[in-house]
Amino acid sequence: MIDHIGLNTADLTRARAFYDATLAALGITLQMEVTEEMTGGHGAHLGYGTEGKPFFWLGNSGPTGGAAHVAFVAPDQAAVDAFYRAALAAGGRDNGAPGLRPHYHASYYAAFVIDPDGNNIEAVNHGAAA
Template sequence: MIDHIGFAVADLEQARQFYVRALAPLGISVLMEVTEEMTGGHGAHLGLGRDGNPFFWIGTGKPAVGGCHVAFAAPDRATVDAFHAAALAAGGRDNGAPGLRPHYHAGYYGAFVLDHDGNNIEAVHHGDPA
């Protein structure tokens, strides 16, 4: 199951204004904002969604992390770890080893790999922060 999807935009504020207005009839609004400082220099991002679930992300991104971002839901941390290892073995490039990402939320455990075209592919488990 796809957990969330995101992509880079040229002007985050302009994109915010567009998507807030365009998605309002669908009940989708900005639920989360992540600053460039929070990502360690990997761009600023807005998470839009509904019912407390930010599933549509737009962000400034960096050229090495350009293209599309797709995150697949994982049932546990071991599956996230297995995804990362399998993706690297298949020729992907590491874009974030498995680990907690508390700047998203306390139990966010994810791993990121760039595919052959530079798309950022992630597996994430939303679980216990311990």
């Protein structure tokens, strides 16, 4: 079981704007902000999650490579669609429009976008297709 995951970004302000808009469509919001001063010079960090628990972190403390893939659970297909629209409006690039991906399983409904740092970000709903 994964407790949390973190990605590094070249521009934390740009990443915050992108993820504030994109993750809100999934009910995920900024839960914690850690300044560079608080980390003793080891970068600033933003913690996104729900119910006071950050599980997705962004930071500017290391190299960026755009090689990560992160998939967020969406409560329904409409949330996948909303995630995709929000991501494109916030500066993300299309990497797979919302739709069924039956090669994973019959009701795998997902959308994929490339974030401003080149990471492949997905929203997926595993429920029955509408």
